[in-house]
Amino acid sequence: MSQPRLSERGEPKTRASVAARTGHTLGITAVAFLSAGADRLATGDQQGHVRLWGFDRPPASAHTPVGSARRLRPLGKSAALHTRAVTALTTTRDYTVAASASGDGTVATWPTSNDQALPSHRLQAPGEDFTSAHLSPAGDRLWTTGSTAVRRWPTSVSAAEKALCDRLDDAHPDLRDQELVPDAREGFRCRT
Incomplete structure (x- = not known):
């Protein structure tokens, strides 16, 4: 019979205890x-x-050990x-x-x-x-x-639109091109 896996504090690791922490x-x-x-x-x-x-920051104290958790x-x-x-x-x-x-x-x-x-x-x-x-x-x-x-x-959306426009010869991407940028503004146009 296998032993339960233990946390650093020696507590059994169960799905509920892991979720709680x-x-x-x-x-x-x-x-x-x-x-x-x-x-x-x-x-x-x-x-x-x-x-x-x-x-959380440990309280600053002369008695706080270096590297304390x-x-x-x-x-x-x-x-x-x-x-x-x-x-x-x-x-x-x-x-x-x-x-x-x-x-x-x-x-x-x-x-x-x-x-x-x-x-x-x-x-x-x-x-x-x-x-x-x-x-x-x-x-x-x-x-x-x-x-x-x-x-x-x-x-970013603006970077995606720019990347798409940089790759297109046409200044007006069609709907198939715009699907490559799902968050793009509807009907966006490349600058000419």
Whole structure:
């Protein structure tokens, strides 16, 4: 008979105890720091949810041991950004934008200034199973790898519209072209 897995504190790890501590009901599949001071982070899980966390600062005291543990606390609510497991979390160099990728073929980007992962831009590649993601240092491009390709994505609607227009000879994209940018303004036109 196998012994139950134990947490760092020696408590049995059950689905309910993990959910109570992590805000995730199934396993955590990805993690990324959201600040230079390592006082905020994001976790992704097998259900496609992303949760943001902050660390409480230990009280400043002459008696506080160096490297003492800081408590992790949830920020806001868990956000259901994907329908399958989160496979990657990434941030820009200045930690202002974060992104998550999933096995469901979707990517979401959001500003890290919020206490919840509220997507500002969504990207989709039907049939793709993303395995990793990396935001460029400036945050203007997102690279993903998956089961069929390595892809480079724009990270905002305006950047996506510009990328589409740069690739078109015609200053007026038709509806088929506009479907490549699902969040684009209806009837947008390329500048001539």
